[in-house]
Amino acid sequence: MKVLVAVKRVVDYNVKVRVKADQSDVDLTNVKMSMNPFCEIAVEEAVRLKEKGIATEVIAVSIGPKNAQEQLRTAMALGADRGILVETDEQLGSLAVAKILAKIAEEEQPQVILMGKQSIDTDNNQTTQMLAALAGFSQGAFAAELTVEDGKATVAREIDGGMQTIQINLPAVISADLRLNEPRYAKLPDIMKAKKKPMDTKTPADYGVETASKVKTLKVEPPAERSAGIKVGSVDELVDKLKNEAKVV
């Protein structure tokens, strides 16, 4: 079976972003960009499905600027067989991304689609679920454990009170949570090999998807900063402050 894995180019998770002076957006000039950490986990899981002999081909897809090629090459260095870049300089809303992915799923007919549960830039946590809805597939969101056999997937999912296990029909869309696996590091020979793997470049128009979103960002502001507090010298002083100054105990 084919496995499709979607990856997003985002600001590196170590970067603390700043807001632009004109409040139009965050400032990403000269900021390190990487593969969204949750997408890395999704790629790792897809590659493991291939290593277990369940997947026959792993196709990585990214929707984003030309430079998202780098993230697709990373996915291929980690073990994806080929890449599809849907190139656009617009910042697409999740619904448009899900629609494009649904079209790709229609063309490629994967049985499993793996994605990260959330991208660390927009923090939306929604594209997987939207794609599943549009494609009419089942969903396994926030997966911590995945088994695929006999035309079904069993997914242990992180929920508020602990863990829930569900069984879902294939094709299915699954979103990776932090503890699904620990992604490997790409080895140099694999990085070299990845450069030769095939990569198609498309546009949203190729899939007939209208990209304009009905949700507009009016402004982006820095959050209210906490004013730095004080250091206390001892537990006694801390207890005194909590009781008499902050009055929280």
Place this chain on the structure above:
Amino acid sequence: MSILVIADHHNSDLIPVTANVVAAAKAIGGDIHLLVAGADCQAAAEAGAKLDGVSKVLVADNAAYANQLAENTAALVATLGKNYTHILTGATGNGKNFMPRIAALLDVEQISEIISVESADTFKRPIYAGNAIATVQSEDAIKVITVRGTSFDAVADTGSASVEAISEVTDAGLSSFVGEELAASDRPELTAAKVVVSGGRGVGSADKFDIIYKLADKLGGAVGATRAAVDAGYVANDLQVGQTGKIVAPQLYIAAGISGAIQHLAGMKDSKVIVAINKDEEAPIFQVADYGLVADLFDAVPELEGKL
């Protein structure tokens, strides 16, 4: 305007966040209906009927909704939701699971995890792990929204809404519930607790986490943790606080052996008072702490417990 709030519940009870979501609905303004989709969920529906501001509770009581499988809940709300201008639910594990599916079925965007209502179509939400706050405006005919509970004060339970059963049942047949492992705890629920005591990698092991539990119990609080502590197996996943874990805003947050990574701060920096106990005086957690104590947590935490 007419607003449908989807209740978060365990069938036998309503999860408190629902009262915060109704508060967000009141801020938008309009007639507010509450949907309780579950199985044997009359108790949750009755609790919902008391929420101030709710005019009607709709109860979809059927085995298909017992475990809030996203496919079934979404199919139900995609039909029912067409009659409303806004559909709201909490940005909880359940809400995050089914809500985007509803949005896509209605062909609209979802506005995730709002922290304020500016007007009926304009909302604020954190992005980039809370390092920026976006103001967004939606032109979608139906606004599908998840709400960060800690940003809205819960409504009172002095109301008395009518309760109406919904007979329509959709079992999409795509998914089934196998089982669940819920952490049993007598402590208050993490996102609703007035005090949260969290431990990080510095605590060192599951056994040593005992001192964190003891301090939390002394204060009647909940226990939280960092991703590092969860990944290392010190505590279960449901205690993770942060960008991708739970968002908390208690009166008092005590962080012990926690460095203060941006992903962790994203989940707790709206707490009223923050105490940090860390042996490294350079730890970034001190930049957000009201009271910082540079100390070994194995000395300071038990001492604090003893002196409170």
